[in-house]
Structure formats: structure tokens, C-alpha cells
Amino acid sequence: MAAPREISRPALSEAVSHSLSASPAAPLHSPPASQGSFLAGSFAHRPATATAKQLKPFNTGDIKILLLENVNQTGRDILTGQGYQVEFLKTSLPEDELIEKIKDVHVIGIRSKTKLTAKVLQEAKNLLVIGCFCIGTNQVDLEYAARHGIAVFNSPFANSRSVAELVIAEIISLARQLGDRSLEMHRGTWNKVSAKCWEVRGKTLGIVGYGHIGSQLSVLAEAMGMSVVYYDVLTLMAIGSARQVPTLDKLLEEADFVTLHVPETPETKNLISTEQFARMKNGSYLINASRGTVVDIPALIKAMRSGKIAGAALDVFPNEPAANGDYFVNSLNSWAEDLRGLNNIILTPHIGGSTEEAQRAIGVEVAEALVRYINQGITLGSVNLPEVTMRSLTLEEPNHARVIYIHRNVPGVLRKVNEILAEHNVDKQISDSKGDIAYLMADISDVKTEDIKEIRDSLDALSSRIMTRVLY
Numbered sequence: 147m148a149a150p151r152e153i154s155r156p157a158l159s160e161a162v163s164h165s166l167s168a169s170p171a172a173p174l175h176s177p178p179a180s181q182g183s184f185l186a187g188s189f190a191h192r193p194a195t196a197t198a199k200q201l202k203p204f205n206t207g208d209i210k211i212l213l214l215e216n217v218n219q220t221g222r223d224i225l226t227g228q229g230y231q232v233e234f235l236k237t238s239l240p241e242d243e244l245i246e247k248i249k250d251v252h253v254i255g256i257r258s259k260t261k262l263t264a265k266v267l268q269e270a271k272n273l274l275v276i277g278c279f280c281i282g283t284n285q286v287d288l289e290y291a292a293r294h295g296i297a298v299f300n301s302p303f304a305n306s307r308s309v310a311e312l313v314i315a316e317i318i319s320l321a322r323q324l325g326d327r328s329l330e331m332h333r334g335t336w337n338k339v340s341a342k343c344w345e346v347r348g349k350t351l352g353i354v355g356y357g358h359i360g361s362q363l364s365v366l367a368e369a370m371g372m373s374v375v376y377y378d379v380l381t382l383m384a385i386g387s388a389r390q391v392p393t394l395d396k397l398l399e400e401a402d403f404v405t406l407h408v409p410e411t412p413e414t415k416n417l418i419s420t421e422q423f424a425r426m427k428n429g430s431y432l433i434n435a436s437r438g439t440v441v442d443i444p445a446l447i448k449a450m451r452s453g454k455i456a457g458a459a460l461d462v463f464p465n466e467p468a469a470n471g472d473y474f475v476n477s478l479n480s481w482a483e484d485l486r487g488l489n490n491i492i493l494t495p496h497i498g499g500s501t502e503e504a505q506r507a508i509g510v511e512v513a514e515a516l517v518r519y520i521n522q523g524i525t526l527g528s529v530n531l532p533e534v535t536m537r538s539l540t541l542e543e544p545n546h547a548r549v550i551y552i553h554r555n556v557p558g559v560l561r562k563v564n565e566i567l568a569e570h571n572v573d574k575q576i577s578d579s580k581g582d583i584a585y586l587m588a589d590i591s592d593v594k595t596e597d598i599k600e601i602r603d604s605l606d607a608l609s610s611r612i613m614t615r616v617l618y
């Protein structure tokens with residue numbers, strides 16, 4: 147593994163030092179004026195009184211957050227309620243503007259459009275954490291982020307039901323050619339037909355990727371009288387009467403409707419292309435609400451023109467635009483016009499998870515994870531760092547500090563860290579690793595304000611260091 151670039155995070159270090167040294171004579175944990183708001187409305191929505199005794203760490207007003215892509219109000223409220231500085235934008239940003247904006251923020255919140263590549267992240271000198279207010283995390287270079295101590299959180303299943311319901315709607319719509327009939331009526335044409343329109347009862351649904359969405363869908367489809375087969379790289383327990391098949395080919399040969407629910411990975415790029423269309427049943431249907439790269443669109447166009455595929459629904463596309471507005475007009479994609487000209491194809495602008503319920507739930511879930519991480523260093527639910535948790539410190543525990551040391555997972559680190567902490571009472575320490583990265587969290591007592599800088603400087607000097615934070 148390449149040696150990580152040491153990132154200094156001056157803005158936050160100053161913020162922490164400032165809050166700890168603002169009043170040297172005062173106890174380390176004198177409650178700040180806004181103590182009552184700490185974690186209010188977060189976690190299990192405990193009332194403010196239940197959380198009032200928790201320690202507030204540094205001055206939360208120093209934390210800068212950039213929220214892109216119209217993150218839901220629920221999430222914005224939780225973050226502003228903490229006193230953080232929150233900048234909110236409705237759209238994503240072009241790369242040059244993103245690089246400019248990300249330079250001094252501690253936290254960035256995105257959805258699926260913002261690409262946080264290594265090129266962008268290397269400009270983010272103060273970045274502590276990324277919140278993906280969605281399921282997919284393919285838009286973030288997770289490995290780069292981990293190697294630089296930047297935690298990434300998402301919402302793994304808050305929109306799964308919304309996607310599954312959309313797919314159910316699409317299965318029936320395709321079977322009945324609803325899109326075409328509706329379009330014809332809008333244009334003034336009465337076209338009452340039953341040829342090649344079907345009930346879904348008794349048909350076979352083939353689900354590729356039997357995770358959160360695929361398994362929800364399985365239950366709903368069976369309730370409509372469909373038989374369900376699924377293919378997944380993992381062996382997974384079937385729900386209801388669904389049946390796992392051993393290969394993708396087997397699924398394609400059996401299914402009347404094929405629906406895709408896999409993540410974007412190198413293995414899933416063009417997972418469904420010419421060869422796979424050839425294996426599908428004559429007159430079958432394809433639905434893609436996963437990622438735009440999973441289906442080879444020119445191959446789909448050919449398969450639909452030949453009548454092999456009787457209908458398709460696409461919710462996701464390559465090169466999705468940064469904001470609402472023109473897409474197919476002046477499209478980067480040479481196939482755009484051909485796709486629009488097909489019959490019985492439903493095209494939607496990546497709205498699978500776009501329901502009030504899902505967006506509200508995602509806002510709460512991701513914002514709470516960010517607050518836990520920023521204020522307490524808890525990584526529970528992180529997709530790229532080891533998951534480490536410890537209870538919150540309370541006002542009854544004066545002169546404590548929480549030390550977080552993110553480091554390369556090499557032998558001998560714990561001994562060196564404990565030599566540094568040895569002069570204090572280590573109340574609790576937890577350490578875990580994920581691949582090359584390890585995360586250590588220690589609560590120490592008998593800490594004076596002037597000790598904090600020394601502890602941080604000593605940890606920063608270790609060769610294994612990726613990032614050091616001292617909270618409280």
C-alpha cells in the first residue's frame with residue numbers, strides 16, 4: 147500500500163485547541179452555552195432533557211459542512227441543530243467548483259451525482275467525513291478516503307421499499323404497455339388493444355442481486371402471484387417461495403421479467419449485454435433501477451428493435467446530469483435518440499428512492515451518523531473504516547478526553563500509543579482494523595488542558611499516523 151499523505155487539518159485542530167484552551171482555569175468540560183442542544187433530536191429521538199448531561203466536545207460552531215444535491219430538510223435540521231455551519235445547495239457541482247468548495251469543509255453531504263474521486267478528495271485538506279444521503283457509495287473513492295482517515299457513511303436501506311414499489315409498478319406497466327397507451331391518449335389517440343398485453347399472475351420474475359431491494363421485491367411480487375427466482379454472487383436465504391438459481395444464465399433463461407439490483411462494480415459493468423439478451427426469453431422484459439453502467443444500452447436497443455425484448459424500464463443512466471433540466475437534448479450519449487424512439491420503454495430520472503418517506507428517513511439516518519462521528523468519533527455504520535463505538539461521556543466525568551487515532555494497521559502501534567497515554571488513566575480503549583486501516587478510540591481521565599496538545603503532538607509524530615483527533 148502506498149504511504150498515505152499526511153494531511154494536517156489546521157481548521158479543526160485550531161477549533162479543538164481553542165475550545166480546550168479558551169479558559170485554562172475552568173474545568174476541561176465546563177458546559178458550553180448551547181449544551182442543551184447537544185444531540186437533541188438525534189439517535190433514538192430522545193428528548194433534549196435525556197441528552198442534556200452529555201458532554202459537548204469542541205466548539206461545534208467551527209465545523210463547516212457542505213450539503214449538495216438537495217439533502218432532505220430532516221438531515222439539515224439535525225446538523226444545524228448542532229450549531230455546525232451548514233451550506234446547502236440544491237444541485238451537485240461541476241468538478242472545478244467542487245474542488246474549490248471542498249477545500250475548507252470538515253464534512254460533505256452528497257447523493258448519487260457528486261463524484262468524490264481521489265483528484266477531488268486530495269484537495270479536501272480538512273475533510274473528516276463524507277455522508278452519502280443514499281444507498282450507493284460507488285460515487286466515492288472509498289479506498290482513498292480510508293487511506294486518508296476520511297470516514298464514509300450512507301443509508302443502507304432507507305429507500306429500499308421505495309425502489310421495490312417502483313419496480314412493481316413498472317412490471318405491471320410494461321406487461322400492459324401503460325406508458326404507450328397513456329402517451330397515445332395524451333396525443334389524442336384512442337388505441338384499445340389487448341394483443342401482447344398480459345397479467346403478471348403466474349409469470350416468473352428474475353431478480354439479479356437479492357439484497358435489501360431484491361428481497362423486498364421478492365415478497366411483493368409473490369403477493370401478486372408471480373414466481374420468483376434470483377441470482378446473487380452470495381448464497382442467500384430465500385424469502386417465501388423464491389428460489390435461488392446458480393447462474394445468471396439460468397435466471398435469464400427462466401424469467402419473464404428480469405430486474406437488476408446489484409451495485410456498480412467492475413464486475414457488474416455491462417452485466418446485461420448482447421449475449422445476455424440472446425439468452426432471455428422471447429418477449430421478456432428488462433428493468434434496471436440499479437446503476438446506469440449495468441446495462442449495455444446499444445445492445446438493449448437492438449434487442450428491443452428485434453422484438454426479443456418486449457419492454458424495458460430504465461431509472462438509471464450513464465452520464466446522469468448534475469441538475470434537473472435537459473438530458474437527452476445535446477446528450478453525450480450517441481444512443482439517446484434511438485432509445486427515446488422505442489415502444490414500451492419507461493424512462494425515469496433516477497427516482498427509485500425519491501419518495502418523501504425515503505428521503506426523510508435517509509436525512510435523519512445519515513445526519514445522525516455524521517453527528518455521532520463528528521462529536522464522539524463513533525464509526526458505527528461506516529462503509530470504509532472499522533466500526534468502533536463507545537458510550538458518550540457525561541458531565542459527571544470531569545477532566546476526560548477522548549482520543550481517536552486512525553492509523554495504518556502495522557505491528558507495534560498499540561504499544562507506542564499506550565506509552566503516550568500511560569501518564570493518564572485510560573478508562574476504556576477500543577481498537578479495530580479493516581484491511582490496512584485501524585481505528586483506536588480511548589477515553590482517558592486526569593487530563594489537564596495543557597496535556598491535550600502534548601498527546602496530540604506525540605500521536606501525530608508516530609509513523610503509523612493517518613489522523614489524530616482529541617475530543618472534549
Ligand SMILES: NC(=O)c1ccc[n+]([C@@H]2O[C@H](COP(=O)([O-])OP(=O)(O)OC[C@H]3O[C@@H](n4cnc5c(N)ncnc54)[C@H](O)[C@@H]3O)[C@@H](O)[C@H]2O)c1
Nearest residue numbers: 281282355356357358359378379407408409435436498499
Ligand atoms: N434507482 C434508485 O434510486 C436506487 C435506489 C437505491 C439503490 N439503488 C441501487 O441499487 C443497488 C442495490 O441496492 P440494495 O440496497 O439492494 O443493495 P444490497 O447491497 O443490499 O444488495 C446488492 C446485492 O447484489 C449482490 N451482488 C453484488 N455483485 C453481484 C453480481 N456481480 N452478480 C449478482 N449479484 C451481485 C450482492 O451480493 C447483494 O446481495 C445499489 O447498489 C444502488 O446502486 C438505486
Ligand SMILES: O=C(O)CC[C@@H](O)C(=O)O
Nearest residue numbers: 257258259280281282499
Ligand atoms: O437519491 C439519490 O440520488 C440516489 C438514489 C439511489 O441511487 C441510492 O443509491 O440510494
